[in-house]
Amino acid sequence: MTAIINKENSKVFLLILLGMLSAFGPFVTDMYLPSLPAMADYFSTHSSMVQLGLTTSMIGLALGQIFFGPLSDKYGRRPLLLVSMILFIVSTVFCLFAPDIYSFITLRLIQGIGGAGGIVISRSVATDKFSGKELAKMLAVIGAINGVAPVAAPVVGGLVTGTIGWKGIFVILLFIGVLLWIGCIRFKESLPVEKRSKTGIVSTFRNFGAIVHNPRYMLYVLQLAFAQGILFAYIASSPFIVQQHYGFSPFAFSICFAVNAVAIGVAAAISVKFRQPETGTLTGCIGMLCLSVCVMIALYNGCGFWTYELLMFALLFTMGLTFTSSTTLAMDSERRYAGAASALLGALCFASGGIVSPLVGLGNILVSTGVTFVVCAICSLLCALWAMRKVPMKVAMYRIFR
Numbered sequence: 001m002t003a004i005i006n007k008e009n010s011k012v013f014l015l016i017l018l019g020m021l022s023a024f025g026p027f028v029t030d031m032y033l034p035s036l037p038a039m040a041d042y043f044s045t046h047s048s049m050v051q052l053g054l055t056t057s058m059i060g061l062a063l064g065q066i067f068f069g070p071l072s073d074k075y076g077r078r079p080l081l082l083v084s085m086i087l088f089i090v091s092t093v094f095c096l097f098a099p100d101i102y103s104f105i106t107l108r109l110i111q112g113i114g115g116a117g118g119i120v121i122s123r124s125v126a127t128d129k130f131s132g133k134e135l136a137k138m139l140a141v142i143g144a145i146n147g148v149a150p151v152a153a154p155v156v157g158g159l160v161t162g163t164i165g166w167k168g169i170f171v172i173l174l175f176i177g178v179l180l181w182i183g184c185i186r187f188k189e190s191l192p193v194e195k196r197s198k199t200g201i202v203s204t205f206r207n208f209g210a211i212v213h214n215p216r217y218m219l220y221v222l223q224l225a226f227a228q229g230i231l232f233a234y235i236a237s238s239p240f241i242v243q244q245h246y247g248f249s250p251f252a253f254s255i256c257f258a259v260n261a262v263a264i265g266v267a268a269a270i271s272v273k274f275r276q277p278e279t280g281t282l283t284g285c286i287g288m289l290c291l292s293v294c295v296m297i298a299l300y301n302g303c304g305f306w307t308y309e310l311l312m313f314a315l316l317f318t319m320g321l322t323f324t325s326s327t328t329l330a331m332d333s334e335r336r337y338a339g340a341a342s343a344l345l346g347a348l349c350f351a352s353g354g355i356v357s358p359l360v361g362l363g364n365i366l367v368s369t370g371v372t373f374v375v376c377a378i379c380s381l382l383c384a385l386w387a388m389r390k391v392p393m394k395v396a397m398y399r400i401f402r
Contacts, residue, residue, distance in 0.1 A: 009188050017183045018126060019141050020176070021081075021118035024088075025061050025350070026149035027173065028115040029054060030235070031157040035166035042166065043101040050101065053108040058354055060112020062347040065120040067113070069343025070205050074197040077121050077128070077339075078189045084117020085181040092174045096167055116346070118180065123342035127331045128190040135328055137272050155254045155261075197337070207337040211344055219387035220330035221345050223281065225352040226380035227322045230288065230373055231264075232353035234312065237360040237369040245366065246305045256309060263313045267320025278388055280325030285381040287318030292377040296370030315373070322380070329387070 032039070032053075039050045064084070072080040091111040098104035126138045160168045197207070212218060242253045267284075274280040295311045327345070334341035356376065360369045 009186075009190075013183075013186070014125070014129065015138070015141055017180070017187060018122040018138070020180055020183070021122040023149040024115040024118045024176075024180075025112075025346075027153045027156075027176070028061065028112055029057050030149075030153035031160075031173070032166060032169045035157060035169060038166050043104065045101045049105075052105045055354075056105050056109040057112035057115075058350055060109045060114075061116045061119070062350045062354075064113035064116025065343040065346040065350075066208075067343075068117040069120040069124065069339040069341075069346075070197075070207055070337070071339070072121050072124055072191070073207065073337050073339035074199075076189050076191050076193075076196060077125050078184065078187055080117055081121050081184040081187065082181070084114050084121070085177060085184055086114075087117070088114030089174065089177040089181060090114075092170055092177055096170050096174070114177075120339065120342045120346050123327070123331060123345070124338045125190045127335060127338040127342070131332065135332060141269075155257050205340075207340045208344060211334055211337060211341055214334055216387055217330050217334040217341060219383045220281070220326050220333070221348055223285070223380050223383035223387065224322065224326040224330065224345065225348045226376045226383065227284070227288065227319050227326070228349045229352045229356040229376040230292070230315070230319050230380075232356050233360050233369060233372045233376065234260075234316065236357040237365055238312075240365055241299075241308070241369065242305075246308075248305075259309075260313055260316050263317040264320035264323075267317045268323045271321045271324040274325065277325035277328045281322050281329065281384050282388065284318050284321030284325070285377070285384045287321070288315065289374070289377040289381050291315040291318060292370075292373035296374050299366040299370045302366075322384075326384075 039053075040046060043050065068080050068084055088111060091107050091114055095104060095107045095111060098107055126135060130138050157169055160172060164171075199206075238257070239253060242248050242256055248256075271277075271280040271284070274283070291311060291314050295308070295315060298307050298311055330345055331338065331341060356372060359372050362368045
C-alpha cells in the first residue's frame with residue numbers, strides 16, 4: 001500500500017516530529033541521572049529520595065501511555081498531543097521551582113505522564129499514515145531513537161550538569177517541550193473522524209481487552225519487552241561494571257555509552273533492509289541469545305574490559321535489529337485500535353525495564369547481569385518463534401541466510 005502523505009505534513013516533517021516525540025521518554029527518565037548527587041545536596045536529602053523522582057517519572061510514562069493512547073483513538077491524535085505537551089511544559093516549569101523533594105517527586109510523575117503522550121501517539125501517527133515497507137521505514141527512525149536515547153541521555157545530562165548544573169537539564173527539557181508543542185500545532189490530524197472509535201470513553205478503554213486477545217500482537221510486544229529488558233539491564237549494570245570493576249573514569253564510561261548507542265541506532269536503521277520484518281526479528285533474537293551466553297561466560301570468568309566492550313557492542317547491535325521489525329509487526333497486526341496498541345506496547349516495555357533493572361544488583365553484579373541477559377534473550381526468542389509458528393523453521397532460517 002502506498003503511503004499517503006498529507007500536503008501540510010511532509011514526510012520529512014513527520015520524520016522529525018515523530019522522532020523527537022519518541023525520544024521524550026528516555027530523556028525524561030535518564031537525562032538527569034548524572035545530577036542525582038547535586039540534587040540531593042540541593043534538596044538536603046538522601047540520594048534514595050532523589051532517585052524516587054526517576055521511579056515516579058517511569059510510572060508516569062507507563063500510565064500516561066495507557067491514558068493517552070486509547071483517548072487518541074476516540075478524539076484524534078492532534079488534540080491529545082497538544083494536551084500532553086502543555087502538561088509536560090507546565091510540570092517542567094514547576095520542577096525548576098520545586099520547594100522540596102516531595103513536590104519534585106510528585107511533579108516528576110506529572111512530567112512523565114505528559115511526556116508519555118508524545119511517545120505513544122508518535123507510533124499511532126506512523127501507523128495511521130503508513131503501512132508495509134513505508135511503516136517499517138518510519139518506525140526504523142522511531143526504533144533507532146528509542147534505542148539510542150536511553151543510552152545517550154545520561155551522556156548529555158553529564159555534560160550539562162558539569163557546566164550549568166541540574167536545573168540546566170530541566171531548562172533544556174522545557175525548551176524541547178516548547179519546540180515540540182509548536183510542531184504539534186503545525187501537525188495536521190492523521191486519524192480521520194470516520195475512523196475514530198465511536199464508543200464511549202469507558203468502552204474505549206475496553207479496547208485493551210480486544211488487543212490482549214490478539215496473540216500475534218501480544219507475542220511481538222512481549223518479544224520487544226524482553227529485548228528492552230536487555231537494554232535496561234545494560235543501563236543499570238554498566239556504570240558499576242565499567243567504573244567500579246574495570247576502574248574507568250566517568251568520562252571514559254560516557255564514551256563507552258556513546259559508542260554502544262551507535263550500535264543500537266545503526267542496527268535499527270539496517271533492519272529495514274531485510275525483505276521481511278520477521279527475518280529481522282528472528283535474526284536479532286538468535287544473535288541476542290548467542291551473544292548473551294558469550295557475555296555471561298566472559299563476565300563469570302573475569303574477562304578483560306575490551307572483551308566485555310566488544311561483546312556488549314555486538315549484543316546491543318543484535319538487540320537493535322529487533323526494535324524496528326518487532327514494532328512494525330506488532331503495530332501492523334493491530335490497526336483497529338492503533339492508539340491503544342501503541343499504549344500497551346510502550347507500557348509493557350517500560351514495565352520490563354522497571355522489573356529488570358533491580359535484578360542486576362542482586363549478588364555479584366557480573367554474574368547477575370550475565371544471567372539476566374540470557375534469561376531475557378531466551379524469552380525474547382521464544383516469543384518470536386511462537387509468533388512465527390505458522391512459518392516453517394526451515395523457511396525462517398532460509399530467510400536469514402539467503
